[in-house]
Structure formats: C-alpha cells, structure tokens
Amino acid sequence: MNPSSTNTYTHYRVCNFCEAMCGLEITHDKKQVLSIKGDEKDPFSKGSICPKGAIMGDMYNDPDRLRKPLKKTNKGFVEIEWEEAFDIVGNRLNSIRTQYGNDAVGLYFGNPTVHNYGALLYVADFKKAVRSKNNYSATSMDQLPHHFASQFMFGNGMIIPIPDINRTDYMIIIGANPSASNGSIMSAGGVQKRLRDIQQRGGKYIVIDPRITETAKSADEHLFIQPDTDVYFLLAMLHIIIQEKKTNLKHVEKYSAGFEEIQSIATAYTPENVSQITGIKADDIRKITEEYLNTEKAVLYGRMGVSTQSHGGLCNWLINLINIITGHFDKPGGAMFTNPAVPVVRNIKGRKPYGRWKSRVRNLPEFQGELPVAAMVEEMETEGKGQIKALVTHAGNPVLSSPNGHRLDTALDGLEFMVSIDIYLNETTKHADIILPPTTGLEVDHYDIIFNSFAVSNTAKFSEALFPAQYGQLHDWQIFKALTKRLSKKKLPWLYRVSTPKLLLKLALLNGPYGNLSSIKRLFTGLTLRKIKKSVHGVDLGPLVPMFPKLLRTKDQKIHLAPQPFLDQLEVLHTRFKEEKDKLLDNEFRLIGRRHLRSNNTWMHNVEKLVSGKNRCTVMINTIDAERLGLKNEEEVVVKSRVGEVKIPVEVTKNIMSGVVSIPHGFGHHKKGTKLKVAEAHAGVSVNDLSDHDRIDTLTGNAAFSGQVVQIIK
Numbered sequence: 001m002n003p004s005s006t007n008t009y010t011h012y013r014v015c016n017f018c019e020a021m022c023g024l025e026i027t028h029d030k031k032q033v034l035s036i037k038g039d040e041k042d043p044f045s046k047g048s049i050c051p052k053g054a055i056m057g058d059m060y061n062d063p064d065r066l067r068k069p070l071k072k073t074n075k076g077f078v079e080i081e082w083e084e085a086f087d088i089v090g091n092r093l094n095s096i097r098t099q100y101g102n103d104a105v106g107l108y109f110g111n112p113t114v115h116n117y118g119a120l121l122y123v124a125d126f127k128k129a130v131r132s133k134n135n136y137s138a139t140s141m142d143q144l145p146h147h148f149a150s151q152f153m154f155g156n157g158m159i160i161p162i163p164d165i166n167r168t169d170y171m172i173i174i175g176a177n178p179s180a181s182n183g184s185i186m187s188a189g190g191v192q193k194r195l196r197d198i199q200q201r202g203g204k205y206i207v208i209d210p211r212i213t214e215t216a217k218s219a220d221e222h223l224f225i226q227p228d229t230d231v232y233f234l235l236a237m238l239h240i241i242i243q244e245k246k247t248n249l250k251h252v253e254k255y256s257a258g259f260e261e262i263q264s265i266a267t268a269y270t271p272e273n274v275s276q277i278t279g280i281k282a283d284d285i286r287k288i289t290e291e292y293l294n295t296e297k298a299v300l301y302g303r304m305g306v307s308t309q310s311h312g313g314l315c316n317w318l319i320n321l322i323n324i325i326t327g328h329f330d331k332p333g334g335a336m337f338t339n340p341a342v343p344v345v346r347n348i349k350g351r352k353p354y355g356r357w358k359s360r361v362r363n364l365p366e367f368q369g370e371l372p373v374a375a376m377v378e379e380m381e382t383e384g385k386g387q388i389k390a391l392v393t394h395a396g397n398p399v400l401s402s403p404n405g406h407r408l409d410t411a412l413d414g415l416e417f418m419v420s421i422d423i424y425l426n427e428t429t430k431h432a433d434i435i436l437p438p439t440t441g442l443e444v445d446h447y448d449i450i451f452n453s454f455a456v457s458n459t460a461k462f463s464e465a466l467f468p469a470q471y472g473q474l475h476d477w478q479i480f481k482a483l484t485k486r487l488s489k490k491k492l493p494w495l496y497r498v499s500t501p502k503l504l505l506k507l508a509l510l511n512g513p514y515g516n517l518s519s520i521k522r523l524f525t526g527l528t529l530r531k532i533k534k535s536v537h538g539v540d541l542g543p544l545v546p547m548f549p550k551l552l553r554t555k556d557q558k559i560h561l562a563p564q565p566f567l568d569q570l571e572v573l574h575t576r577f578k579e580e581k582d583k584l585l586d587n588e589f590r591l592i593g594r595r596h597l598r599s600n601n602t603w604m605h606n607v608e609k610l611v612s613g614k615n616r617c618t619v620m621i622n623t624i625d626a627e628r629l630g631l632k633n634e635e636e637v638v639v640k641s642r643v644g645e646v647k648i649p650v651e652v653t654k655n656i657m658s659g660v661v662s663i664p665h666g667f668g669h670h671k672k673g674t675k676l677k678v679a680e681a682h683a684g685v686s687v688n689d690l691s692d693h694d695r696i697d698t699l700t701g702n703a704a705f706s707g708q709v710v711q712i713i714k
C-alpha cells in the first residue's frame, strides 16, 4: 500500500474470481475503493482485466453480503456470535456422527474453495476430522475427467497438460470458450490477446463447438459439432494419425508404454464413419488433422464442453494421447506443464487412485476421496446405514449448480442439520441451520496455489488484504480451523494450532523448486515470501519448460498411453456407436450450456453493474429450427427434460447449430427465502432443473451436462 498522494493509495493484487489471475491496480482511500484497472506491470496478465475484476469494490460493499453468523429460528434467521455458532455446529455434527456414523455428515465444496488459498490450505484437515465418505465437490461436474486421465497416464491427477498458447502456431480449441471464460485449465490473463497473437505470428486457431461462440467469431475456422460426440471426432483424428503412420514418439520413446495397444483402437472410426454422428465432414476432419500434424508447434486443447459429457474421460485421454504421440507434448508450442513456486504434485506413488469405496445407492466409485456429485441427492434421500443426515457446504451453490438441482432443493429440507460457510444467503444456504460468513475478496490475503499450477507461464505474486475484516468477521481458514478443532477425534498437532496460511506458504516456497532448500546454490538466494511481496507486480519465473520425465509419478516412471480403464471404456463406446440412431422428435433438441463474461457461475448476479442490460438467460435456438416450430425472438417457451421443465424466453440466432439449444447455467434466483436483490428481469431460470442426474460419464462419474435431450414446447 504506497501512499500516492496525501490520502489516496495504490494497491496491487491478483483477482481471484476466475482462473485468469489478472493483476489489478486499485486506488483507494482508508475505507473505499476509488478505481480498479488492470496492472500493466503484472508480468503475467500485462494489464488485462474483465468487468468482474472491476467490481471487487462493489463486492466489498455489497450490503447483502453476510457479516455475522446466522442461526435459523421460527422467526427466520437471526445473527449470533461466532463462538456460539461454532459450538452449535460442533455439537450437532458430533451427535449426528455418534448416532449414525461419520458418513452421515455429507460435505460439499464449491468452486471458490480452490480460489481461496486460506480455505485450500485448511480444507484437507477439516475433511480428515470429519472422516466422511460422503465427500463431494464441483470437481465432478467440471474437470474430473482431466484429473482422471492424468492420474492414469502420468501417475498423478494434478499433472495436467496446459496448451502453450504463447508459442503455439496451431491451436485446436474443442469445447472451450476462453473469450467468455477467460481460459480454464489454461490460466492465461488477457487470453483474447494471446489468441490474436497466434494469428499475428502467422498461426491459426480452430474452434470446434456446437455454437459460434465469442471465441469462434475471431477464429480462423469454426466447425459445428453435435454435442456429446467429440469422442468420435478425436478417434477419427487418431485413426488418421495411425493409418498414415504419422506418429512421432521420439521425444518420449524412452519413457512411454502402451504404444502397441493403441494401434488398433481407432480402426473402426474412419472420418467417413464418424462424419454423420459428429456432423463434421470427413474432409474437414482430414484437413484439420493434416494441418495439426504438419505444424511443428501445434496443440489440441479441450475443456468444459468435452469434459462434461458422456465420454469426458475418454475425450481427455484421447486429447493427451494425440498430443503425445504426434510430438506436440512437453515441447514449446505444444501441451506443456508448469513449474510453479508452490508445487501441487506430491510424491505419492502407487496409491490406488480410485474405487476404494463406492456410493451406496448407485455404486459409483470414489476418485481421490470424492464421490460424484450427481449421486449426492440420492444419498440424502435413500434410507439406510450411511445415509446423509447432515450437510456442510463451503463456497458452493449446488441447488443451482448441480444436476437436478430442484430435487436437491427439496432433499435439503429433509436433513437433520445443515451448515453453510458462505458469503451470501442464497438458494442453497437458505436451507442451512447455521451460516458462517467469511471474509472475501479485498479482505483476504491471496496466493494462487492452484491456478499457478495450470498457468501458461510461471509467475508468483502475493496479494495482501487491502481492508481488514469488517464486523469481526473471520477468514475461511479460521472457520475451518475452529470446526476442525471441534470435530477432530485426535489432538491436533502443535504446528497446526499455531499455523497460518502465510506460514504454510512460506514453508511451501522454501521447499519449492525456486526455494532456498531446492539446491545448495539457492541456499541463501532462493525465492521467499519476502521477495515475492517486495515485487508488488509479481515475480516472473519464465516460460513453460520441458518437465518430463522428472514430473512423472507412475511407479515404473513411464507415461501410460493405454491405461486399462480407458481401453475397457472403449468397448462401451463401440456398443454405443453401433446402436446410436439419433432419432429425435420434431421438437426435441440437444441442450448445451454457456457462460458470459459478466457473470461467474451462480454467484455474481447480485452486483447490479454486472447484470444490467438485456436478460442473458435465454434459450438460444437456430433460425431454421425456430421457423419450423413457429417461434419468435423473446417468445416464452417451456423447455422440458426427463427430470423437469423451465419457462424461458427464446433467442433466435444463426450462431447455434441446428438441432441444438443453449441455456446458460448459474441463473434461477427466483427462489424465496434468500437475501439477494437480483431483479426479477435478471433472475432467470436454473438450467440444472433440467439436467438429469443419471447422465454421467460412466468412466469417471462426472456430470454429463452436454447433449441432454430436451423438448421445446410453444
């Protein structure tokens, strides 16, 4: 905080709302933010900012944000003191555990948990104290298939390849819309400029998406694809590569296994055979594959759209596999890996990564300690040993974000006890008996542990809290610590009791690849928290560098090109491919989602500056389909699925594939009992009232949002 005149100051920090990690320059006085802009000197984001980063001050001031713990009474919620709130939570959860067992306490962690370094550093101990197998998070409706593929191929779920967007000359973007999302599992502040730069250096980027998205509009080429069929497209690419003997394994030959096994897996999937099901012409598949093969610095990148579908696991494996066997891997311009100052890839070799327990009702396997979120509601509803009787939510809004959300809305009322650690009284937290509201945004210190591990270059930056906690609020980590103390059956170690996130960060940096303990040479010159803090704009640790085979964590130190669970899943796919006759009724469509720059999942619609303008919660439908059904722009229709229906205005557009409709997720703020001011005109409906909890990726258990069949009723 440097005084820049008598009473205004400048503060530099990283925005933690999304994965892009934009550096912000904030001018303020002692109490208020005066202005926010992108920090031009930030070595990572170089001045980029989006409308969400610019409202951090509004979030700080939002009168609807909760400031004191709330307790539900017959007369509604009343404020109580922190110690009383912790005691109630401790006593109620402990008595439920005594009566029904540890698994009776369900846990749900939402997206901001990983954007908050304090929460992240203390959540593991909290989970250990609760010891419940009913552990869920947003991971299994998002990037679980990425972790799954990485675990089986590289030996650790966090070894996830990142497209080297800064140096590539050919990027195939499949099922991602970075111009709206600002990049995911590719932290890349200012991503639009990075995409333009590809073109400026003579390269190309191609978008494969059922919608002509914001990203597709500036792309060199866009191809429509039928939702939920990317696996066939990827197999056709593999088919061409193998058929034409264009594999190039030189760079990883010594440390890869399974090359023989992949030779015949794509035989049946000729471009001609998959053309009808994917909606992409065989010639186009050939052309793109050839261009990709013939460009030295090329990369295939897939995200949400190919992760949240029936074969998300296979898609992510195939994307990795294709990048590896064509020589576009661990090399500049291809799929690369970060070398973050705080490493997240731990040295646990050979631990069974999944299937150690299964969900009670649907028998779905655990992965890295979590069960698929699509199973959470049935574990609440179905009686018997292990039924969820109490729920803890942290930074999540599953009533709007999870499959069949309205079923969860009802199920939450049947719980014996619920506690939510959250900044808002929203569609989910309104069901809680106790709400514990932490600090957030400008009131917290921040160091991005997770997204520095998925970033397109290596940097380190520490953000101090700008304002102190208001009204005696506690930080997320302090709340976790207080609850851990009450729920732990063991005495907590001394170090845990005295620790703070800053202390843990200091130790992690010391042990990290740039820290004092990393080599004799660095003993006194390594990267420390003090040095990072001194560089207010951030420390540049350089571009991505080759990391293999050092980074590998498989027992035999090899990349596994053909792990058995994926080969087994291919058998399932073969059957589906043979049987699939996509006969939809005249008014049936395949549903996909969408994101908008001015919102973030379910929780930023309370900031008026962001929601203002036209209603963005519409169902997009192709012009030809609209004409066929006699639908006009803005006309309200009913969209119906197997599990529910919503009423929503139509948006007629040429920008969506015929036969496909799109509804954004995150809306549906009409529910009573919340403390949100979202105006009726912007409340929208929840697309997850339509998503079928039975639609999952059978390999990983991840929710399969894309491609759900819905009816449009005039």
Ligand SMILES: Nc1nc2c(c(=O)[nH]1)N[C@H]1C(S)=C(S)[C@@H](COP(=O)(O)OP(=O)(O)OC[C@H]3O[C@@H](n4cnc5c(=O)[nH]c(N)nc54)[C@H](O)[C@@H]3O)O[C@H]1N2
Residues within 6 Å of the ligand: 109, 110, 111, 112, 116, 138, 141, 142, 304, 394, 395, 396, 397, 398, 401, 402, 421, 422, 423, 424, 426, 438, 439, 440, 441, 476, 593, 594, 600, 601, 602, 603, 665, 687, 688, 691, 705
């Ligand atoms: N149909 C469909 N469904 C989807 C998706 C989709 O594309 N389509 N996307 C999926 C994806 S990718 C994700 S990540 C999930 C997100 O699903 P969730 O994580 O369940 O939903 P969010 O909207 O991120 O909820 C964030 C919650 O955290 C609170 N919060 C914000 N900041 C803080 C903080 O600092 N501390 C605490 N304690 N709380 C805070 C907010 O008030 C809000 O209640 O949704 C998934 N659901």
Ligand SMILES: Nc1nc2c(c(=O)[nH]1)N[C@H]1C(S)=C(S)[C@@H](COP(=O)(O)OP(=O)(O)OC[C@H]3O[C@@H](n4cnc5c(=O)[nH]c(N)nc54)[C@H](O)[C@@H]3O)O[C@H]1N2
Residues within 6 Å of the ligand: 018, 019, 111, 142, 174, 175, 176, 177, 178, 180, 181, 182, 183, 184, 208, 209, 210, 211, 213, 225, 226, 227, 228, 229, 230, 303, 304, 305, 306, 309, 592, 593, 594, 595, 596, 597, 598, 599, 600, 601, 666, 706, 707
């Ligand atoms: N502004 C904003 N930014 C965000 C978020 C937000 O809510 N708002 N959320 C954040 C979170 S939690 C995440 S996980 C990331 C996600 O980041 P992205 O993965 O970039 O997410 P989306 O914008 O949902 O892009 C998914 C794309 O897949 C397409 N798609 C849908 N189904 C299919 C399919 O079957 N096949 C193919 N090929 N494409 C398909 C959709 O049309 C869409 O363009 O964004 C993050 N950033």
Ligand code: SF4
Residues within 6 Å of the ligand: 015, 016, 017, 018, 019, 020, 021, 022, 048, 049, 050, 051, 052, 053, 054, 182, 189
């Ligand atoms: S792109 Fe993401 S990190 Fe950057 S300002 Fe917007 S919300 Fe914040």
Ligand SMILES: [Mo]
Residues within 6 Å of the ligand: 111, 138, 142
């Ligand atoms: Mo996400």
